[in-house]
Amino acid sequence: MSLRFAILSLLANDELSGYELTRRFEHSVGYFWRARSQQIYPELARLEEDGLIRGRTVEQVGRPHKRLFRISPEGRERLLAWVATPSPLTLVKDEFMVKVWCYGMLGLSTAAAAMAEQRHQHEERLASYRAIEAGFERADPLTMPGDYLGAYLTLQGGIAMEQSFVAWCERVQTILERRGRVGQP
Amino acid sequence: MSLRFAILSLLANDELSGYELTRRFEHSVGYFWRARSQQIYPELARLEEDGLIRGRTVEQVGRPHKRLFRISPEGRERLLAWVATPSPLTLVKDEFMVKVWCYGMLGLSTAAAAMAEQRHQHEERLASYRAIEAGFERADPLTMPGDYLGAYLTLQGGIAMEQSFVAWCERVQTILERRGRVGQP
DNA sequence: TAAGTCATGTAATCGGTTACATGATTGC
DNA sequence: GCAATCATGTAACCGATTACATGACTTA
Secondary structure (H helix, E strand, C coil): HHHHHHHCCCCCCCCCCCHHHHHHHCCCCCCCCCCHHHHHHHHHHHHHHCCCEEEEEEECCCCCCCHHHHHHHHHHHHHHHHHHCCCCCCCCCCCHHHHCCCCCCCHHHHHHHHHHHHHHHHHHHHHHHHHHHHHHHCCCCCCCCHHHHHHHHHHHHHHHHHHHHHHHHHHHHHHHHHHHHHHHH | HHHHHHHHHCCCCCCCHHHHHHHHCCCCCCHHHCEEEHHHHHHHHHHCCCCCCEEEEEECCCCCCEEEEEEEEHHHHHHHHCCCCCCCCCCCCHHHHHHHHHHHHHHHHHHHHHHHHHHHHHHHHHHHHHHHHHHHHCCCCCCCCHHHHHHHHHHHHHHHHHHHHHHHHHHHHHHHHHHHHHCCC
16 A cells, blocks of 8 residues: 555655656665556556546657656645554564574674675665765755655665664674684684 | 575474464564464475474364474575575665655644654564563673574664664654744744 | 667566464463 | 463465566667
């Protein structure tokens, strides 16, 4: 059900095509919701059928035609009603954590290597978030227009999560190293 | 595919029934992987068929019989091979974040209320993790037996994540309050 | 000429949830 | 008498991924 609303959120401020929506899901919204074109196109059709969005076809020269969608008043109404709704606690389902659960069975150097690799990936993601953050420059969350507030707040959330994940990785690495020195040489 | 290995991880140190596994997925492993009985029983059957676990039936008085499973040598081998494998960066797919994305469109008091509610849920989860942590008492991660290391490390990860999530919530609440005072009264 | 971008879809499959089904024992 | 605990499953459905499909234009 959330995909509908994720799409509506993006169409609330802009008129977009399925292709452009797909790209947005890879970038801006991409750090807490993801969807591929195969999901997006059918959902757009359903949203239009339900009258929550309206589409128009734009013919282009030298390029395939496209359909641009914008939110309808009913769509906006439904979106706002949903946003105010309480959310269930979402569970982070992380395959990597299942592996960490097994680190006690593993040789310490193997565990340390796997940990270093994962930490590196998260550091890269953190860096990419920082790059987006730089785009906000010295924008003040107290006075910035409402259109950007959500993007700013969620980005800060993403940064906070990645920071503490990386910090935890460092801590685990230290523990593994010291265990290696104390216990099994 | 990860469910297989999550089950194997739990059967690596203990001999458990499907029922007991279901309970473990609600508690110990529950903060980074979840599975219900409807998934677990068929998977146990498949694991046994593939020779990665072995089961035996235990007749009980006044209670239904149960099947206890333990990992096989092949199962352990496969598990360890998988654990050393690099993990893809997992995406946190969070419905609540989609809502925060829309906070700019919402009245500030509505947004603040939704935020407070979510924060409260995470504070409760953090408290439950702290309670589990207390069970480790003053156990030293440098010298604790390997059987507990994974549980300890993942728990620390869960605590770190919840802490920084709650901290982010506080920050957002402050921003929303101040915007309320400065902008729309 | 090969890869990449723009643009939109269908089909098969899979992992997971919801709902359904059964049945005995124990404690309030 | 009712709810909870122990114990194991099946069936239907749904959301999401993988693979497949098409086609023109642009850039290296």
